[in-house]
Amino acid sequence: MVFSPDLLLTFFNFVVWRVQELSFIAQLVKGVDLEKCIKCGIWAASRVIERSGCTFDVTQSYNNGD
Numbered sequence: 001m002v003f004s005p006d007l008l009l010t011f012f013n014f015v016v017w018r019v020q021e022l023s024f025i026a027q028l029v030k031g032v033d034l035e036k037c038i039k040c041g042i043w044a045a046s047r048v049i050e051r052s053g054c055t056f057d058v059t060q061s062y063n064n065g066d
Helices: 005-029 034-050
Strands: none
Touching (some): 005 034
């Protein structure tokens, strides 16, 4: 099965957006202030963009923007 580049880009954008959204919400639920929630979402999305393929580096962790 061959996927078009447009479809793959759309899927990648969806994944990055979802990671950013879920990271933001996770911090918000914990009671973190809005600015740090936004920073966490950006941090998580940038980790996805930096990775190659479907991999995850378990040694990375977010430190509340400190």
